[in-house]
Amino acid sequence: MEIRLAKKAGFCFGVKRAVDLAFESKQIEGTYTFGPIIHNDRVIAELKEQGVNPIDTLEGQDLKRLIIRSHGVAPTVYELAKKQDIDIVDATCPYVKKIHKLVQEHSQKGYAILIIGDCDHPEIQGISGWATAGCFIVKDKMACEMQNLPKKERTYLVVAQTTYKKEVVQEVVDYLKEQGYHFKFINTICNATKERQDEAAQMAQEVDAMLIIGSNFSSNTHKLYEVCQIYCKKSYCIAEASELDKSLLEGCERIGITAGASTPHSVIEEVIAKLKQLND
Structure with a gap:
């Protein structure tokens, strides 16, 4: 054979960075990750053995340090952590961080945001939180057709989940062109x-x-x-x-x-x- x-x-660069940051933070009591640091049961189990557990809310928790998962989070998580005087270790993948910045800046300029990805994925949930107005999520061309996105007086910033299939993203972009939408596409696939x-x-x-x-x-x-x-x-x-x-x-x-x-x-x-x- x-x-x-x-x-x-x-491991990609972003995942390795997140895992390294999580293990470097293990010696501080009261350290948690916001959601699983990455999608791997073995790594999560090893962190638990070191006293670093995942949580999905900051409410009612006795936290000293919060590690932001590689998939990133919405700005509300940072705001709440700051309000509770929690030390933040930001392990968000730098490529995901870039999308957060793009979405925030274009939202403030009046763009509607169209994200191509899985609406249940933590990366998409985090990205959508940086949109200040008008955010749509579609998983493929068919979903885009069904969404019936408004055209009038709308310009969209189109971004994609970093781990999405490039063929699916291209199909959505081609559809938007065919239908005459005004949009700016930035390819954010890693x-x-x-x-x-x-x-x-x-x-x-x-x-x-x-x-x-x-x-x-x-x-x-x-x-x-x-x-x-x-x-x-x-x-x-x-x-x-x-x-x-x-x-x-x-x-x-x-x-x-x-x-x-x-x-x-x-x-x-x-x-x-x-x-x-x-x-x-």
Whole structure:
């Protein structure tokens, strides 16, 4: 069996930065993360062992330090933390921070904001909070059509979730052009996301099966799976080595592996070790 590992698999810059900041803050009692620091159960469990637990509200909590998750939060969280004299460690991904600034500045200039992404994803919930007026969220072209966005006297700033599929974003942008909307599009998909998806697409065409390692809650992991499925029907999403099923890989000589941006390298190594063990 030949095992191929994608060069871009595992922690991206923003996730690594957030995890490092979280572990550096562990020695201070009363430290919490606002929501899971990243979408990975192992990392969250390790932080809990160090006394750093996730919370989803600042109300009724005895906090001394709050770590903002990599996905970012709305400005109301910062305001409430400041009011309660809570020390803030901002682990928001710098690329997400850039979107916050764009949305805030353009809102103040009178732009309506259109965000392409998953409305239930914490990154999108955070971004939308920086819009001071008129914010719309669409997940794809069909949702955009159904939204029936107002045209009159409206100019939109269009941004995207950093981990979204570039093809879906382009379809929405093309639709807006066709329908005659006035808008300014700034491509906010992270370069690392694009490179990861492109690499996965290429690898999926060259192997018999693809393993995509990552959390069930990870948006970018799901997007990788969708990309791989186009080119390799034997594409499987797993969170860890224990989920590997030998029967699914029967007759497969070349196995490709990629991983979401929140997947620790240790988990990737365990999957590779398990693959080799199954092949013995």
